[in-house]
Amino acid sequence: MKPPRFLAAALLAAIASHAAAADAHVSEYWEIVRLYARGERARALAQVGTLTDANVERRLADVRDELDEIARCPACPRAGRLPPLRAAVMLHADSDELKRRVPSAAATGDLTFTEERLSCPGRDAWIAGQYAGLLARWPEGRDFARRFFLSIALHSQQAGCLQDALRWLHDGLRRFPHDADLNFALGSVLEQDATARPVMRQEQAFGQRTRAFASEEARKQRYREARGSFTEALSADPGSARTRLHLGRVLWRMGEPGPALEQLEQGLMGAQDTTLRYLVQLFIGRVHEDAERIDVAVAYYRQALELEPTAQSATIALSHALQLAGDNSGARQALAAASARSPSARDPYWSYLWGDVPHVETLCNRLRAESLE
Amino acid sequence: MMRWASTCRVMLVLVAAGAPVVLPQSPPTFSVAVETVYADVSVSRDGQPVSGLTAEAFELKDNGVRQQVELVDAEALPLLAVLVFDTSRSTAGAKLLALQAAGSAFLDSLRPTDRVSLVTFSEEIAWPAPPTADKTPVRAALAKLRTGGATSVLDALYTAITLSDSGPRALVALFTDGADNMSWLDEEQLRVFAPRSNALVHVVGWRAGIDATGAVVRPDGTMEPVQVRGLRGIAEATGGRFWEADSPDRLRAAFTAIADSMGHRYLLRYEPTGVKRDGWHRIEVRLRGTKANVQARPGYWVARGR
Numbered sequence: 114m115k116p117p118r119f120l121a122a123a124l125l126a127a128i129a130s131h132a133a134a135a136d137a138h139v140s141e142y143w144e145i146v147r148l149y150a151r152g153e154r155a156r157a158l159a160q161v162g163t164l165t166d167a168n169v170e171r172r173l174a175d176v177r178d179e180l181d182e183i184a185r186c187p188a189c190p191r192a193g194r195l196p197p198l199r200a201a202v203m204l205h206a207d208s209d210e211l212k213r214r215v216p217s218a219a220a221t222g223d224l225t226f227t228e229e230r231l232s233c234p235g236r237d238a239w240i241a242g243q244y245a246g247l248l249a250r251w252p253e254g255r256d257f258a259r260r261f262f263l264s265i266a267l268h269s270q271q272a273g274c275l276q277d278a279l280r281w282l283h284d285g286l287r288r289f290p291h292d293a294d295l296n297f298a299l300g301s302v303l304e305q306d307a308t309a310r311p312v313m314r315q316e317q318a319f320g321q322r323t324r325a326f327a328s329e330e331a332r333k334q335r336y337r338e339a340r341g342s343f344t345e346a347l348s349a350d351p352g353s354a355r356t357r358l359h360l361g362r363v364l365w366r367m368g369e370p371g372p373a374l375e376q377l378e379q380g381l382m383g384a385q386d387t388t389l390r391y392l393v394q395l396f397i398g399r400v401h402e403d404a405e406r407i408d409v410a411v412a413y414y415r416q417a418l419e420l421e422p423t424a425q426s427a428t429i430a431l432s433h434a435l436q437l438a439g440d441n442s443g444a445r446q447a448l449a450a451a452s453a454r455s456p457s458a459r460d461p462y463w464s465y466l467w468g469d470v471p472h473v474e475t476l477c478n479r480l481r482a483e484s485l486e
Numbered sequence: 487m488m489r490w491a492s493t494c495r496v497m498l499v500l501v502a503a504g505a506p507v508v509l510p511q512s513p514p515t516f517s518v519a520v521e522t523v524y525a526d527v528s529v530s531r532d533g534q535p536v537s538g539l540t541a542e543a544f545e546l547k548d549n550g551v552r553q554q555v556e557l558v559d560a561e562a563l564p565l566l567a568v569l570v571f572d573t574s575r576s577t578a579g580a581k582l583l584a585l586q587a588a589g590s591a592f593l594d595s596l597r598p599t600d601r602v603s604l605v606t607f608s609e610e611i612a613w614p615a616p617p618t619a620d621k622t623p624v625r626a627a628l629a630k631l632r633t634g635g636a637t638s639v640l641d642a643l644y645t646a647i648t649l650s651d652s653g654p655r656a657l658v659a660l661f662t663d664g665a666d667n668m669s670w671l672d673e674e675q676l677r678v679f680a681p682r683s684n685a686l687v688h689v690v691g692w693r694a695g696i697d698a699t700g701a702v703v704r705p706d707g708t709m710e711p712v713q714v715r716g717l718r719g720i721a722e723a724t725g726g727r728f729w730e731a732d733s734p735d736r737l738r739a740a741f742t743a744i745a746d747s748m749g750h751r752y753l754l755r756y757e758p759t760g761v762k763r764d765g766w767h768r769i770e771v772r773l774r775g776t777k778a779n780v781q782a783r784p785g786y787w788v789a790r791g792r
Contacts, residue, residue, distance in 0.1 A: 439789035
């Protein structure tokens with residue numbers, strides 16, 4: 114028995130309606146992305162929030178399918194241009210950042226580098242990462258994608274989301290295994306994580322020693338991994354004084370003062386900017402202090418203070434070293450002199466573990482600029 | 487059974503000119519009447535201070551060698567108290583108000599001749615009130631406290647101890663609610679440094695989960711947070727104590743008790759004899775014929791060549 118004509122017509126109409134709706138979703142989504150690509154960032158961000166997750170994921174799948182098709186047959190004619198993927202990356206990255214801002218009333222603790230509390234990257238960051246991964250398949254998109262993975266990892270690090278930072282970096286390094294910046298960033302996150310882990314104490318009660326021992330082993334493992342990442346970064350960029358600074362500090366924390374000094378001194382020779390030279394002097398001083406070469410340590414701390422006269426860490430380091438040298442009066446004078454100075458600028462040591470702060474904002478702004486068409 | 491804690495807070499005071507006598511065949515020792523050591527001791531029983539003890543009640547050993555002690559009137563030696571307050575972002579709001587009230591109560595408990603100073607810290611250490619016997623500017627500085635930033639508790643503690651170390655009697659009372667995430671110095675450095683100073687260090691930590699007796703109720707019943715252990719160790723190494731507070735009332739009570747305790751201490755004075763001069767001196771103090779808790783720092787340090 115044939116179905117009634119009206120049912121067939123209704124079915125066809127439904128199919129056509131669904132297809133039209135899907136087309137509308139497609140065009141709606143890419144219109145928002147193009148808004149962003151034209152520089153209408155605020156409007157685009159307002160509108161992308163109205164899209165359903167299903168719509169967004171479907172568009173991502175469409176692009177993936179299209180790129181797979183192009184990869185299978187590069188010479189085949191294509192219906193049109195590729196959509197603006199860079200803009201898609203940055204639209205979702207910016208959307209994610211907006212959603213991560215936590216109201217100050219809900220802020221607790223002070224575990225992040227930034228004054229503003231940010232939660233860890235979420236779904237929109239994942240979408241951005243997926244587009245970046247697709248971009249990385251193409252020569253003209255690889256460097257943009259590489260820098261995106263670096264920027265989202267640094268943002269995660271500065272928000273205190275170290276596990277997220279590690280995931281982003283591993284994702285990036287899967288595509289760019291020998292990249293100096295990504296390897297350096299990975300080493301930096303590992304170093305930060307290791308430094309934040311508690312150190313086991315011998316006098317702990319027996320019942321606590323197992324947990325403390327496990328924590329200590331995890332800390333040491335992180336330092337070993339950090340050493341590996343920094344070493345890889347150096348092999349790609351042997352002239353990086355910044356990498357030698359971090360590698361030197363990691364080696365010192367691992368109880369290898371000789372190799373630590375070697376890296377730090379090479380870093381000092383190559384360091385051009387004041388901040389880097391300050392940090393290197395500080396760390397070299399500490400290695401000498403630990404080896405009870407107090408006079409040498411004092412000299413390095415004084416040099417660090419000459420570079421950053423208001424830096425609190427160098428002041429404390431110098432004062433403490435003078436105490437060790439038996440110069441209690443000098444130790445007090447160092448602190449008193451510091452307190453008499455005008456309010457200090459930010460001590461570069463305070464941001465040392467939190468990633469390269471000025472760099473990440475410059476990085477993001479460049480990515481945004483390059484996503485415009 | 488009551489335990490006999492035998493640690494001692496010591497102040498080393500060089501009172502006479504002239505180099506100490508050095509015997510050519512043995513390590514340098516103190517010479518009589520050249521240097522004097524002050525031992526700041528608290529004695530309590532059932533949580534209450536014990537008063538009325540004489541010098542004869544105390545037995546003191548310096549590196550195992552018994553010393554002849556005399557009792558000094560604590561009123562004769564001025565106290566310098568340094569309040570060290572955490573003003574990082576996490577202390578905003580009600581916690582800051584409670585801290586200001588506790589600081590004010592501390593000032594109320596001091597004697598008119600006691601000097602007091604205020605140090606504050608987030609990642610940056612500030613000294614809004616230098617030492618003064620006039621409590622007014624310190625109260626004013628307390629009222630102006632603002633919060634924000636990260637936490638450099640170890641560097642702040644070092645700063646306070648060092649700045650307080652020029653006087654014969656120094657008390658450092660520190661408040662913090664969080665883990666250190668910015669300091670240059672680490673815990674081990676403070677554990678070595680603090681007992682070598684003259685300062686008596688008390689630390690008040692803001693922690694949740696305290697029962698009616700003030701004991702900490704920990705989720706797993708065993709492990710104390712690492713940062714608390716570290717600060718406790720530093721305080722106890724100077725003869726002080728770690729106090730835990732989870733409410734404005736407990737915070738105020740802790741600071742009041744710290745100030746009050748300074749008025750119930752005994753100052754023992756002696757001129758070390760028969761002991762090597764340089765380096766660490768282990769001090770043991772016990773009471774003769776009386777049962778009580780004796781508390782002070784474990785010893786003092788003499789730098790080589792001083």
